[in-house]
Amino acid sequence: MTSVKPTPLLPExxxxxxVILVSGGARxxxxxxxEGLLEAGATVYALDRLPEPSADFARVATRAKELGVAIHYRQIDVRDEAKLEETIQKIGTDHGGVDGLIAAAGIQQETPAIEYNAADCSRMFDINVTGVFMTAKAVAKEMIKAGKGGSIVLIASMSGTVANRGLLCAAYNASKSAxxxxxxxxxxxxxxxKIRVNTISPGYIVTAMVEDLFVKFPERKxxxxxxxxxxxxxKPEEYRGAAVFLLSEASSFMTGADLRIDGGHCAW
Structure with missing residues (x-):
């Protein structure tokens, strides 16, 4: 008797x-x-300015091998437009195009607005806005060249919608609104x-950086x-499904939208 391989559930x-790129993908x-994209079957390129990715990257790479896919690392600062375009063009050439992007590279700085200086403000916008823009542009060029369309996801924040009570980060919030x-x-x-572009706006996420912040400001915990x-x-893991959704055909009629995942923070 010949066994019939079942049709995958929810193949969309x-x-x-x-082939999907993730800027800020080193940690x-x-x-x-x-990691969520790998589990959904993608080949992933992590782009980050760190000379070496975090220690957890090795575990994710091992997991990728077990799944029969791969994750690659490319060191790049999103402010280096020429190298950014060169790196993404090479990936597109090697694979016959790029199918998706998560632009997650970004920085935060908590400083009272009255004390903010122009240099820090420029750095914030250079990375969080211009860097995101140039990354998306370089990926879109490869998508247009290949003629297959694709999906681009920019990581914004609920802070792009509201002013966070007690958190002094006017430039950061403005960058995420942008x-x-x-x-x-x-x-x-x-x-x-046929290129779709959407955003994910996370709420407060418990990361190593936030844990350090709680030591300095225990009341925020x-x-x-x-x-x-x-x-x-x-938790960071609670945003994996949203990324897979937006980069897959499951969201094929969704573009120009913001997917806010904030535990209802902005809905009061």
């Missing part, structure tokens, strides 16, 4: 044979997103090429969870 969520949320608006405009321009409807903070 599959990323098999897709934290970016690396966690990358990312949301940037995505809408890129979606409007690139839709004709209590106040932040109380500000959303679920009464807790999120």
């Amino acid at each position: 969520f599959s990323l098999a044979n897709k 934290g949320l970016g690396l966690t997103q990358a 990312v949301i608006q940037l995505a809408r405009n890129l979606a409007s321009e690139w839709g004709q090429h 209590e106040s932040w969870p109380a500000e959303n409807m679920l009464g807790r903070l999120s």
Whole structure:
């Protein structure tokens, strides 16, 4: 008797044979997103300015081999437009195109607005806005060249929608608001090429950086969870499904939208 291989359930969520880039993919949320993409079947290129990725990258690479896929690392600062374009063009040439992007590279700086200086402000926007823009542009060029379309996901923040109570980060919040608006405009321009552009706006995420912040500001460990409807903070793993959704055919009619995942923080 010949066995029949069952049809995969919800095949529209599959990323098999897709090549996806993740900027800021050496650690934290970016690396966690990358692992989710691997599990959905994608080949992933992690881009980051670190000379070497975090120690957890090796575990993810081992996991990729077990799944029969691969994750590659490329050191690149998103502010280096020439090298960024060269790196992404090489990936596109090697694979016959690029299918997706998660632009997760970004920085945070907490400083009272009255004390902010122009140099710090420029650095914030250079990385969080211009760097995201140039990364998306370089990927879109490869998508247009290949003629297959694709999906681009920019990591914004709930801080692009509201001012965080007790958190003094005017430049950061402005940069994330800019990312949301940037995505809408890129979606409007690139839709004709079958390129979709959306954003994910996370709420407060417990990362190593946030844990260090709680040592300095222990009151935030209590106040932040109380500000959303679920009464807790999120984990990086809780955003993997959203990334797979937006990069797969499951979201084929979704573009120019912001997927806010904040535990209801902004819905009060």
